[in-house]
Amino acid sequence: MNVGIGLPVGDPATLLTWARRAEHGPFTTLGLLDRLVYDNPEPLVALAVLAGATSRIRVQTEVLLAPLRDTALLAKQAATLDRMTGGRLVLGLGVGGRDDDHWATGTDIRTRGRRMDEQMALLRRLWSGEPYGDGVGPIGPAPARPDGPEVLFGGFKPAALERVARWGDGFLAAAPPSWAGGLFDTVRAQWREYGRAGAPRIVAQVNVALGPPPVVEQARAAMHAYYAFTGMPDRMVSGMLTTPGEIREAITAYGDLGADEVMLYCHGLDPAQADRLADLL
Template sequence: MNIGVGLPTSTSGISGQLLVDWAKRADAGPFSSLGVVDRVAYQNYEPFTALAAAAAVTHRVRLATMVVIAPLRNTAILAKQAASVHALSDGRVTLGLAVGARGEDYAVSGVDSRGRGRRFGEQLEAIRDIWEGGTIGPTPATPGPQLLVGGSSGEALARMARYSDGYMHGGGPARAFAGAAAKAAAAWSDLGRPGRPILWGMGYFALGDGNADAGAEYLRHYYAFTGPFAEKIAAGNLTSPGAITDFIRGYEDAGCDELVLFPTASSIDQVARRPTRLTRSSWWSVIHPTPRSVGVSSSLKRRLVRFGMPTTKPTPRSARASLAGTRSTSITATPWSGPAATSLPGSRARFCSTSCSGAAGRSEFGWSLSARCATSRSSRAPT
């Protein structure tokens, strides 16, 4: 499973420069994707604009909408926006779409919310034809942006299975994701599509002293339309490295392919790679939950620190799991951010610069890492 991080496009006090710096830090690792949310009647950045800015300063992470409210947009313009960011980012866009749940977004947009499901189905049917037609916007690299669909109703899952590459869940505990993923897989199978849908999930976090309360208040405000349920959403905010690690493990056990954690606090230190006084932990240690120290020379350790690599290796059990081809969060969530194929000086390990699930080969510390690359996964064209 890969681990992504959200851009804080809807939290308070976010400047354009902070978003750019956030994207740069995420691209430096260990995250595999950057996600954005979509609202109209809210003080947030427009999602495609934010992703275009991120595309200009990143080279590796996928850029995902989680999700864009499709019926609020003209279909041709929506397809052109997605294709444009896909071209600007050299083919790194994951386009998550859904109908949305907030009536005020439809009201301020002057769009009737009645019949939105039917209109959404028509949009999904047309959008790939627009990409392939070559007359509206830049023609995306085949097969175009990865297309995922969100929603929880039977109709939403049927649309997902018919038109998209997979399912994008709206958040919650791992058990909620597992139930939705099972329904998505059933809809996929019922339509006779081979394999299974790509599965994306999301969660919320706020690390550091004083950020838990601010993060909970943000979630109450953002989900105020749900009434008392907003309090339950706020209670699910992850506020410690241990809570994040448990959340990651739960989603991995449920079969998630990409888990994107959205910040509920605006500090840039929320994406710090190394331990800071604010986070009290490193994202490396959160995503690598079971390391143990190994004896390495001081000069080699300095090279590891210089290149942002951890100086620990997985436990033998994790290594055996990797050799057996099973999933391991401590392995698959750390794509490298260097050039196309970067060799660490003094090491035999090589790392992929795209949205990769790990390193190809074996380092001199005995890390046994999967060579399976997410970019080699064949696209599931709609049937």
């Protein structure tokens, strides 16, 4: 079972410390979430910095809100980061559920799923080296992988799950083990229905905080603020795992469900959590 770390967004200056500690630990991936109207670092810019400070660990958006972005520019940014990291980029994508993010970019939240599908068709074409369109040539550079960086889709609705089989390489599941299994089964079944070879890569995400009480409380406060827009932040925070036993049990449970990787998402700022989690593993 591979295990990655989701990075906190409250203080971008600490992320290099997190990345270096994770690089020297047992972790396989660094993850960073995306919002626009929020006090968080832009993920592609931040992950480019972190990739330059590391040499082994993957860098992953979880999830980048693709409908907020210009598709041609996103294709170029992702291909550049993938190429310069030797294929270490994992592009986790989602549609975004915050009205204010869409207001700020002038995009229509009601058509975000349709826009995502249109974006994926163009992204795959551009990453394969085809021209943008009539009178417009290809957009380079070529990514490290011939068909572009690995793409994971997050989400829970049927259209989001189907998108894995239509356009993606795998599924990013921010769901507890108690109901993640059904999502995994649906994704795998649709993968077969679309005639895809092999199997989708399954990545689970769980929120954790490991350390003395002030570290845990700060993580809970940060997570509560981030999920306030859902109307149920208390419920979200209650699912945070805060003991070594809980975290080990979750990793084992996801493994039993066939997950390939578990991302331990840390909302607290203390980078020593990377060392504590490494010791736990």
